């Protein structure tokens with residue numbers, strides 16, 4: 001044991017008491033394991049040490065530290081490990097006058113000093129969607145506990161700029177993933193106005209990659225990813241600007257996060273122009289070395305206008321990964337719009353408190369009021385960055401397969417949840433449900449890839465048909481199940497329509513698959529009074545994913561409005577995408593319960609399997625949640641409670657906090673959390689010191705007693721490993 005600084009006996013006892021309170025109990029009270037190996041101090045030099053070792057039948061394995069008189073002696077004859085000292089050899093070395101000091105070596109219990117998975121950022125306790133406050137959350141802590149933080153992944157936020165010198169963003173800011181297409185220069189710094197209306201991009205960037213453990217604001221989902229800003233929304237937006245933004249540095253940027261599109265006014269039907277469409281196609285075919293750029297898209301804020309994101313050609317593109325929104329209570333926020341193109345969902349607001357999404361804000365600030373569907377997409381972009389770190393070889397299609405498989409219906413509320421032909425629950429508001437980051441990285445790591453994409457189109461209408469109040473048209477999927485390029489498992493299904501109608505918004509359009517799944521392509525849009533109909537508009541649904549396309553598909557058009565509506569369907573082409581492999585069996589590993597190996601009489605888990613080694617109440621986790629620290633217990637670990645004053649901690653005492661909860665501040669010197677009101681820091685310290693002093697006195701008395709008895713018995717019972725001659 002290292003020498004302690006010169007302290008009085010009482011202070012020293014106090015130090016010991018504190019150290020014992022803080023240290024993990026792993027080493028305490030456990031007997032040592034002795035090796036047939038000694039450290040020996042011999043002043044006379046290496047030759048003398050060698051001779052001495054030989055004289056006692058030991059091997060001299062050389063100097064321990066170059067230039068220092070310590071030598072490593074070893075004996076082959078003695079068994080490698082023992083629970084007691086080797087009395088005979090220790091006696092011989094004791095009697096050897098040239099040995100100034102020796103110590104038989106013991107096995108030292110050492111653990112890697114890993115910082116807790118829970119970040120210490122002062123606002124992390126407000127990040128309810130990822131800090132275990134609600135169940136289920138996005139399960140980010142689980143992904144972090146497996147070591148994924150977005151390292152090596154580059155995300156670009158296509159928005160109104162990014163405050164690149166923000167202290168919580170600057171460390172991860174990537175100028176190569178940034179550009180200003182509004183002013184045509186490389187600097188995406190937002191334009192500052194009195195109303196701060198250009199704060200959106202900075203807020204989205206922080207959700208993805210705000211730095212962690214730096215004492216500023218909260219933590220981004222992928223807090224070691226690099227993030228760039230593409231300034232494009234603060235000016236006139238043209239097809240050229242969109243295409244430039246979507247095709248910026250496709251070999252450097254991995255993920256593009258976008259929260260914009262045509263007006264969400266419930267009456268617009270619009271999509272990418274020629275150049276933007278080309279940028280998407282080139283992105284997925286050539287970006288990321290041919291694996292495909294990842295375009296993460298917000299579903300849209302048109303909920304209050306009864307809008308439908310299938311009337312938005314960006315969200316309903318097969319090349320974008322469209323993200324819906326949910327509140328903390330599992331409800332649909334009023335702004336969120338639904339459609340069959342949504343793949344997955346992340347949280348975006350919390351009704352029960354004013355705490356929304358926590359992220360970086362303009363003027364080097366921090367906010368907890370970021371919300372809207374555009375708060376959801378960056379959270380998904382961050383989670384996908386974690387998946388790309390776990391497996392950088394994933395293609396754009398692999399990621400969509402994985403996101404579908406690792407989204408969970410959980411407790412998300414909607415009337416339209418339905419089970420599709422392969423047994424998966426899917427909704428027009430949430431897609432396949434709440435994205436689970438822990439599950440996603442786990443499944444991404446082991447994903448064997450997907451066979452090439454097949455596309456098969458069926459022209460299902462040969463003569464125009466009157467729509468009237470209702471029209472059904474069938475399409476035969478069997479040609480797509482035959483031949484060398486057949487589809488066994490579907491991915492995206494598109495319906496390309498041309499029709500005229502007296503009031504477009506009154507027409508509800510659904511598609512039913514051969515396996516019996518019905519997906520609504522567009523629902524009633526009361527504000528859409530257009531008489532233009534749909535001109536070669538392409539709807540998309542993700543609800544048939546993994547189904548077999550063979551058989552009869554049925555398109556149904558239904559008038560949900562005025563009885564006098566009339567129209568004519570002139571074209572219906574069914575585009576089926578998928579692969580020739582049966583993908584149904586690719587399911588995520590069952591999570592949770594199987595991991596507890598042993599329970600106590602109350603049902604609390606006492607021992608967990610190695611994949612989720614931390615016992616927390618009835619369950620096993622891959623980390624200890626906030627307000628808990630990991631404490632080794634026998635073969636396993638338990639998540640023990642921190643002192644109530646701490647938010648995160650390294651031990652049970654009030655002086656082992658690593659971050660503090662709401663309304664208290666972290667004291668660097670004492671590692672404690674102090675509430676601004678109530679007792680002052682000094683008083684807190686004194687009231688803390690009192691039990692320490694009492695404890696110290698007791699320990700000191702014990703030591704004095706023991707020394708007294710040792711002296712009586714001639715020192716033989718003193719537990720000392722070393723002897724000084």
Ligand SMILES: *[C@@H]1O[C@H](CO)[C@@H](O)[C@H](O)[C@H]1NC(C)=O
Pocket residue numbers: 478481482550551
């Ligand atoms: C498609 O379905 C038809 C009718 O059920 C069946 O006869 C045919 O064998 C199926 N084709 C394939 C490739 O499964």
